[in-house]
Amino acid sequence: MDRDSRRLLPVRRGSDMPKITVERSTKDSTEQMSMTQALADARLSVEAKAMVAQGIYAGVAQEVSIVIPVKTAIHPDSGLLRQLVIAGWGEALGQYLEVLDLGGDGAPEALRKVQLAVRSGTALFAAGSLTTRTGVHCLVSIHHGLADEHSLEVLARQLQTEDIDSALMCMRRGRERHGEYIQAQAQLAEVDGAQLTAAAHAMTPVRLLQTGRLAFDIQRQRISLQRTLDIASINADKPPVAKLLGCLQRAGVIAEGDTLCSSHNWREAHQQDAIGMMTGLVPRSVATPGALVLPGKISLEACARRSPAARQALACCRASELFINGAGRRGIPASHVMSAAFPVGIDIRRTGASQLLLELEGPFCNASAATNLLNELADVFMDRSEWND
Incomplete structure (x- = not known):
């Protein structure tokens, strides 16, 4: 189910939930502070701000994830995914993409590793390639304050296209449309608020x-x-x-x-x-x-x-x-x-x-x-x- 702006309940998934101990160096803490500041400075919808605030309050960032079938593995040096992320969310946020080496991980473990990179606050975007008997897949997790499930589908389509220039243009246009949505929120909130009260x-x-x-x-x-x-x-x-x-x-x-x-x-x-x-x-x-x-x-x-x-x-x-x-x-x-x-x-x-x-x-x-x-x-x-x- 969709997981929007409600305070997290402490859901446990049984014995398969690993105990996670995170030790952060001074460098890691500085990086996380910079990332949090980038989120605070970003132009976000009201729904997004609620998700960001919830993550800070709970100490665990909400994420949305997708498994995308691709023709070739997404390597850190390929640059395509990073280009798409920066085109869609801007350099200030896009710099916090972490591309993970999933190695010989099985599918559930690989997806969990990508999710935890965002949930633990080490990245705003995390991704990795996984080859299975059904083909090559790109696993992507994004901070929920920056994307909903629809956003993931837009990103998936662009990652699968062979026309890179068109893909980058679509991501930039998607960012502009989101900006228009934010502006409309500010203009309509007072009118809608009065209707709701009535x-x-x-x-x-x-x-x-x-x-x-x-x-x-x-x-x-x-x-x-x-x-x-x-x-x-x-x-x-x-x-x-x-x-x-x-x-x-x-x-x-x-x-x-x-x-x-x-x-x-x-x-x-x-x-x-x-x-x-x-x-x-x-x-x-x-x-x-x-x-x-x-x-x-x-x-x-x-x-x-x-x-x-x-x-x-x-x-x-x-x-x-x-x-x-x-x-x-x-x-x-x-x-x-x-x-x-x-x-x-x-x-x-x-x-x-x-x-x-x-x-x-x-x-x-x-x-x-x-x-x-x-x-x-x-x-x-x-x-x-x-x-x-």
């Missing part, structure tokens, strides 16, 4: 039943359960999320609350190549399944500076125990995500004209019960159950 109403965050099929124990290992659903047709007038929330209401997994958290990619049609953190949290109604609770053209994080209603909605989002991914898909499997901001996450998205991917993720108390719910939901979407609407 539309505001009391809302309470969703809490999950401690004995239900989505019951979780934050100390347990986080797992991911998936089903690919082949369905006759997808009703464009009723998004899958709305149907999913209606099913969850009837499934008896919610103890209390009327509002859960989702995410939204705020890029407009002309900003699809924009690079940066442009995904924010949004409240969704359980009472009116799938409905966005508050109107607006920019993120809650931006409106919260001027609107008490937006601040309350944002607090409600962050307190929800259930997260529905409403933004882009992740570039790595859920099993390889090192931490999550919400206890339980659900994702449902179209993967074809008549195909959906349904995923449940969390440190479930009873994996069999969660699997049972997943299968029950799958039957509903594939019209195999009378429990359909």
